[in-house]
Amino acid sequence: MSHILTRLWLLNVMAMLVNLSTVKAASSFCKCTCFRNSTIVRMPDELSATQACLECTRQWCLDYNLPICKDALLETDVTTTCFQRDSVKDESIVIVFIIVAGGLTAWSLAKLGLTKWQERRQQSTQL
Incomplete structure (x- = not known):
């Protein structure tokens, strides 16, 4: 299920980038x-x-x-x-990049925290 959501999110970001090509020039x-x-x-x-x-x-x-x-x-x-x-298209690409990079960083931190939580939970149930 997680892979499907990730693929849908990436597809949405790619569609936004394609739409930016019609934005007014500088x-x-x-x-x-x-x-x-x-x-x-x-x-x-x-x-x-x-x-x-x-x-x-x-x-x-x-x-x-x-x-x-x-x-x-x-x-x-x-x-x-x-x-x-600078054109609106250039600014939009930078903003999308920052959002994607921030989202990936947040996902990585959340995944790390979830993994550690699961390990502690398993250790407490084994005792």
């Missing part, structure tokens, strides 16, 4: 730095990560009409950096 951001001030702007979700980073240019920051860039005229006045935040 969000892309463009960091616009004008003079010494920076603003982080989220790129449109409909752009792929590569496309979003290609769009993150000095001109894009100027066209976004950021207040910190209103006096920027030279190319050296504006710098850009594109980056991505």
